[in-house]
Amino acid sequence: MNILTLNSITKFYGQIHALNNVSLKVPEGSVFGILGPNGSGKTTMLGIVMDILRPTSGTFQLFEKEPSANSRKQIGTLLETPNFYPYLSAEKNLRITAEIKGKGFDEIDDVLQKVDLLKRKTSKFSAFSLGMKQRLAIAAALLGNPEVLVFDEPTNGLDPVGIAEIRELIKLLAIEGKTIIMASHILDEVEKVCTHVAILKNGNLITAGSVDEVLVNEDIIEVYATDINKLLEVIRSLNGYSNIKTTTNSIQLWYPNGIANLEDINRHCFNNGIVLNHLQLKKKSLESRFLELTNN
């Protein structure tokens, strides 16, 4: 089942084209990262799904049904900033959330414990630090143990320990089989926790799919030799590479992360009568892949 399906969603803010014809599917049980620079349309997209923004055109489905308030009750959402009543305590704020979602108050202590705020449950929201506010928002999203969670920049404002904790929490939720939709501009974050990823740039969906497909994280070995044709022949008899690309005067060998061995390649070529004049390992990082995808 697809948790979320977007069909050609377009959104204009006046003249600004925030989303352009975006279609994608979020499969059940995935940790779906929405990656993109600031202002690329991530929050707009999630805002439309949560019915706080109206799409200019296009439709979407939640749980393969027309979206409704009831489908939103089954999703725990943190969108953009933690939004709470500043004059109310953490606990009273969560009571309002629980009332809206139609859940009991008995889970409130549990979720506060999960984000390490139980001791501060009677403190007013306005007295919280940014990181605590963010954690309260995550607690609110966890209320009612929803099967689907939507996190927009979940580690925003957290200190390194907090960031690690939230990532652990997300991984734990993923292991429990929950579907998590997470928007982020931090590549590292997506790489560490996501199974699927969609990349947005200026409102256009550049690519979407499983992390392995989209963010191929491979080692590339570049080799040159004077006789490029002979080199290619020799290289082909090597084991373990996943792909070969040739340009006019060089050959690129693609290896799955970590198994490439430069010495072996050098020895293999030399034993087969080829002397290399260039042998270099290039780490293809997520970052360069992301930049490659977003800067065309």
Place this chain on the structure above:
Amino acid sequence: MLQLLKIEWLKIKNYRTFQILAGLYIVSIFGINYITHYIYTFNTHMQQANGMVKALMGNPPFEFPEVWQTITWITGFLLFIPGLLIIISITNEYSYKTHRQNVINGLTRSQFILVKMALVVIIALASTLFVFITALIFGLTSGGSGISFTNIDYVADFFIQALSYGSVALLFGVLFKRSGVAIGVFFLFVTVIERMLSSITNHYFDGAGDYFPLRTNADLIPFPFFRPIVGHLVKNPDTLYLLICSGVYLVIYFFIIKRKFETDDL
């Protein structure tokens, strides 16, 4: 709806500004009437010897049955306070972005705004209840010929008036979103702008200005003092027309409020 009102109650129950303003409002309902009563009795006492006074003043305004009209008319001046409460209640949601969070968490947009409309009705009912009690107290303590519910329809008219002030406040809150602007415009509208427009219209189009939104409500309860003279000088518009107009305006306010909240980006 009960569930929705419970949520609204959780929001305002612990909100200090709301508590203070609501408390002061209730005290003020009694206070403003007490002051007027004090000035009135002081003046009439001074001129007691003059037989003309009785003829000028008409029946004693703080005795039954005139007290219903007097108290509701005087309290009408305080209706900007519940308006303020309503503006705060809606613009707070905008500034905390909790209107978004409520919808994200699973309220429909219609539910969210219907509760605010219900709040307008509840505050209008509460105001009316306090006005009723105040009038009863003044009536009972002012001597005269015992309790009477003649003219009690002024209390109903007051309810319509309170409802209109509250709806205009909610409308301005939804339109302007920021509390400062909404409160400023609401206050100016209630005190100056509408009266001005109404007077200008009245000058050029005979009597049409009396049918401006809040004028129609205010005119439901005529000036309660110097009744014998005022009755000759000022021709009040027909009550039935005023009630119909008030109803039409209320429908228009609620329609705009609901439509705006349901279709806008939040």
